Amino acid sequence: MKNILHYSNKNIGLLGLGTVGKAVYDEIFTNISSVLVKNLTKSRNIELSNVKITNNFQDILQDKNVETIIELIGGETPAYEYIKESIKSKKNVITANKEVMAKYGKELLELATKNKVFLLYEASVAGGIPIISPIIKDLSANEFKSVRGIINGTTNYILTKMSRENLELIEVLKEAQDLGYAESDPTSDIEGFDAQYKISILSRLAFNSDVSLDQIYLEGISSIKSKDFDYANELGYTIKLLATASINSNELLLVKVHPALIPNDVPMASVNGVLNAVEIDGDLVGTLWFQGAGAGAKATASSVLSDLIRIRNSDVQSIVNHKKTYKITSMDKHFCQYYLRLNVSDKPGVLASIAKEFGERNISISSVLQKDLYENGSADLVIMTYPSIEKDMQASIKKITNLESVFNIESMIRVESYK
Amino acid sequence: MKNILHYSNKNIGLLGLGTVGKAVYDEIFTNISSVLVKNLTKSRNIELSNVKITNNFQDILQDKNVETIIELIGGETPAYEYIKESIKSKKNVITANKEVMAKYGKELLELATKNKVFLLYEASVAGGIPIISPIIKDLSANEFKSVRGIINGTTNYILTKMSRENLELIEVLKEAQDLGYAESDPTSDIEGFDAQYKISILSRLAFNSDVSLDQIYLEGISSIKSKDFDYANELGYTIKLLATASINSNELLLVKVHPALIPNDVPMASVNGVLNAVEIDGDLVGTLWFQGAGAGAKATASSVLSDLIRIRNSDVQSIVNHKKTYKITSMDKHFCQYYLRLNVSDKPGVLASIAKEFGERNISISSVLQKDLYENGSADLVIMTYPSIEKDMQASIKKITNLESVFNIESMIRVESYK
Numbered sequence: 001m002k003n004i005l006h007y008s009n010k011n012i013g014l015l016g017l018g019t020v021g022k023a024v025y026d027e028i029f030t031n032i033s034s035v036l037v038k039n040l041t042k043s044r045n046i047e048l049s050n051v052k053i054t055n056n057f058q059d060i061l062q063d064k065n066v067e068t069i070i071e072l073i074g075g076e077t078p079a080y081e082y083i084k085e086s087i088k089s090k091k092n093v094i095t096a097n098k099e100v101m102a103k104y105g106k107e108l109l110e111l112a113t114k115n116k117v118f119l120l121y122e123a124s125v126a127g128g129i130p131i132i133s134p135i136i137k138d139l140s141a142n143e144f145k146s147v148r149g150i151i152n153g154t155t156n157y158i159l160t161k162m163s164r165e166n167l168e169l170i171e172v173l174k175e176a177q178d179l180g181y182a183e184s185d186p187t188s189d190i191e192g193f194d195a196q197y198k199i200s201i202l203s204r205l206a207f208n209s210d211v212s213l214d215q216i217y218l219e220g221i222s223s224i225k226s227k228d229f230d231y232a233n234e235l236g237y238t239i240k241l242l243a244t245a246s247i248n249s250n251e252l253l254l255v256k257v258h259p260a261l262i263p264n265d266v267p268m269a270s271v272n273g274v275l276n277a278v279e280i281d282g283d284l285v286g287t288l289w290f291q292g293a294g295a296g297a298k299a300t301a302s303s304v305l306s307d308l309i310r311i312r313n314s315d316v317q318s319i320v321n322h323k324k325t326y327k328i329t330s331m332d333k334h335f336c337q338y339y340l341r342l343n344v345s346d347k348p349g350v351l352a353s354i355a356k357e358f359g360e361r362n363i364s365i366s367s368v369l370q371k372d373l374y375e376n377g378s379a380d381l382v383i384m385t386y387p388s389i390e391k392d393m394q395a396s397i398k399k400i401t402n403l404e405s406v407f408n409i410e411s412m413i414r415v416e417s418y419k
Numbered sequence: 420m421k422n423i424l425h426y427s428n429k430n431i432g433l434l435g436l437g438t439v440g441k442a443v444y445d446e447i448f449t450n451i452s453s454v455l456v457k458n459l460t461k462s463r464n465i466e467l468s469n470v471k472i473t474n475n476f477q478d479i480l481q482d483k484n485v486e487t488i489i490e491l492i493g494g495e496t497p498a499y500e501y502i503k504e505s506i507k508s509k510k511n512v513i514t515a516n517k518e519v520m521a522k523y524g525k526e527l528l529e530l531a532t533k534n535k536v537f538l539l540y541e542a543s544v545a546g547g548i549p550i551i552s553p554i555i556k557d558l559s560a561n562e563f564k565s566v567r568g569i570i571n572g573t574t575n576y577i578l579t580k581m582s583r584e585n586l587e588l589i590e591v592l593k594e595a596q597d598l599g600y601a602e603s604d605p606t607s608d609i610e611g612f613d614a615q616y617k618i619s620i621l622s623r624l625a626f627n628s629d630v631s632l633d634q635i636y637l638e639g640i641s642s643i644k645s646k647d648f649d650y651a652n653e654l655g656y657t658i659k660l661l662a663t664a665s666i667n668s669n670e671l672l673l674v675k676v677h678p679a680l681i682p683n684d685v686p687m688a689s690v691n692g693v694l695n696a697v698e699i700d701g702d703l704v705g706t707l708w709f710q711g712a713g714a715g716a717k718a719t720a721s722s723v724l725s726d727l728i729r730i731r732n733s734d735v736q737s738i739v740n741h742k743k744t745y746k747i748t749s750m751d752k753h754f755c756q757y758y759l760r761l762n763v764s765d766k767p768g769v770l771a772s773i774a775k776e777f778g779e780r781n782i783s784i785s786s787v788l789q790k791d792l793y794e795n796g797s798a799d800l801v802i803m804t805y806p807s808i809e810k811d812m813q814a815s816i817k818k819i820t821n822l823e824s825v826f827n828i829e830s831m832i833r834v835e836s837y838k
Binding site: 027122128133134138139140141209215223224225231232234239240250260263270282285289290299301302304305306308309331341369380410414416 | 553729
């Protein structure tokens with residue numbers, strides 16, 4: 001638990017204690033006054049002794065302490081009514097509900113403006129990836145040409161696995177369900193409804209146009225077969241469920257969700273598994289790319305809680321910074337692999353003498369390439385080390401430079417770690 | 420010109436009319452009261468008749484109309500003094516100045532808070548890519564583990580070209596200078612100072628720690644040789660100038676800029692030319708990836724102008740939406756390539772009959788693969804078309820389905836266009 005809000009008021013009402021609800025609860029339970037659950041007697045693996053638990057929404061609505069309601073029930077009913085009633089009662093609302101924001105977003109946002117409360121919903125599209133706020137704020141000077149992306153993690157997981165393991169959808173789906181990546185009723189993901197809700201929300205923001213769901217072309221992934229991946233690959237493509245909203249040459253907006261072949265050599269083709277990615281094209285900024293975890297309890301909580309801080313900061317005059325500070329370390333202690341290129345004498349024993357110096361500092365060699373024998377009897381020697389400490393490497397280099405058989409250390413480049 | 424501010428007050432002072440200054444001027448000249456230039460007599464290819472032009476900063480500072488000053492001079496002197504005096508005179512400041520924000524950011528931000536004005540600087544890091552605002556706001560609930568990226572377009576252009584064309588730095592640099600991708604004095608880019616300023620700014624934000632420049636390890640690209648790319652490649656890597664700020668296992672912060680080998684199969688290896696990319700690792704959100712144009716007049720103007728809208732919106736009660744709306748078009752008119760898989764009779768003339776139906780609707784075939792002959796005498800036929808209109812494709816498919824030699828159309832997948 002972080003003290004994200006930097007105060008101890010219990011002014012938050014939480015609707016829903018599913019996976020995202022629990023993740024949010026874990027981070028801010030000291031600020032939660034009451035929690036709405038469906039089933040009061042269900043055993044939950046969390047400590048709930050300091051909050052009011054209820055299965056009656058009116059209890060939360062009438063809790064005078066509650067200034068902000070976080071809605072994490074999902075689905076249209078009863079979430080839509082709860083959000084509406086909360087706003088009418090002058091409570092701020094944070095929601096991850098794409099279905100409600102797609103179907104009733106315009107109405108609810110207007111209602112929030114009228115009631116002078118916040119309605120924030122960054123978590124409703126692409127989980128933890130900031131996409132709603134960048135479109136509204138950071139890129140607000142742009143006219144957009146297109147927004148397109150992979151915004152449903154379940155289908156992307158399924159398509160990735162079909163592609164890699166030569167399996168049919170039905171086989172992969174069962175496994176995805178067992179792993180919790182797909183719902184027991186997977187219709188909303190497989191048939192593209194989930195992506196349709198999300199692209200509807202993004203379209204409203206990027207193009208300032210209210211796009212109803214029946215105006216969005218929709219095709220799910222249920223007809224894709226394993227062999228399609230083989231053939232697509234032979235042609236240089238892979239297959240993804242893509243949601244796009246774009247302006248055509250007649251200044252008309254087309255919004256659609258369907259499986260698409262993606263050339264293997266563009267970044268979208270490498271968005272695999274449950275990852276999400278959104279590509280935005282603006283008249284000033286050009287093409288921007290956002291990629292990250294599109295779902296998951298913690299990633300979604302990241303957006304919900306950052307929205308909460310946004311509301312908190314608007315309430316106080318100066319922005320309170322809750323983050324801890326860090327001391328600075330030096331490069332000396334950095335630990336990584338190294339690539340070295342040396343110009344050496346082409347005689348036996350050179351590598352041994354270098355390896356000996358490295359050995360003194362516990363630096364091990366991972367690969368060696370012997371290159372380009374020159375007329376003067378020297379040769380290039382390329383060495384890749386195992387991860388080592390910078391200070392040791394620098395000390396070794398000094399020693400190695402002084403070896404008689406080493407004419408020059410021409411390059412030392414650190415290898416970036418991706419674990 | 421867009422009416423980005425949605426009012427006609429001339430309340431902006433612009434410092435500098437270089438490439439970014441001109442791009443900003445082009446979009447908002449109706450809102451600019453006065454412009455500071457170095458040389459009053461220099462001929463500029465823009466219409467300046469409706470603004471005051473001066474080479475004396477005091478004229479702008481004392482212009483009562485000016486509420487916000489946009490600083491696009493660059494460099495430490497005199498920009499630092501101008502920004503400081505502007506803030507002290509209770510004017511909002513928007514700047515793209517990484518050097519000033521790296522060296523004096525802490526002091527200036529505190530001064531702005533004290534004077535209750537905005538000091539916004541999204542354009543100072545990674546040009547048009549939103550990165551400062553996402554760290555401050557959209558991801559504010561996270562503790563960050565690392566921020567790393569390619570944040571200098573000039574060196575990335577040079578390294579990319581060295582890698583692709585087997586050239587030495589000195590050869591590529593001359594060309595980059597001729598093309599305007601590198602300055603006549605390229606020291607700040609080549610030696611890594613530019614990247615150092617930027618990672619200093621990101622470190623302050625992500626880690627809430629003021630990192631002075633001498634605490635940042637710095638190594639430029641001047642020692643990289645063409646052959647290093649060959650050898651790195653043989654080992655499965657490419658070479659990039661990487662800036663990183665990360666917390667080690669002892670909770671210490673290391674900030675550094677140096678050339679790094681990047682495994683060919685991670686996204687950072689594919690960030691080529693003048694592109695920038697930043698990868699952020701947060702405890703809740705996991706790994707996020709932002710990529711786009713890191714420099715260029717329009718991309719930088721995107722950040723400057725979006726900051727301006729941010730200031731404007733904080734001034735008015737309800738947010739004025741300046742964007743035009745769009746009408747909706749239907750999928751019928753969508754234009755793309757198609758991938759089709761058909762189960763057909765394995766007899767001569769089948770392809771001809773299909774091609775004839777496509778021809779009737781002006782759909783041309785780009786590739787054909789004949790696959791999997793089955794025992795029943797049928798075969799799989801895979802067809803890739805040239806770009807065609809959806810309505811025509813749908814009509815053709817109906818006709819083709821009825822052909823005697825076509826047993827079934829098993830797949831029709833649209834090919835996503837990347838131009």
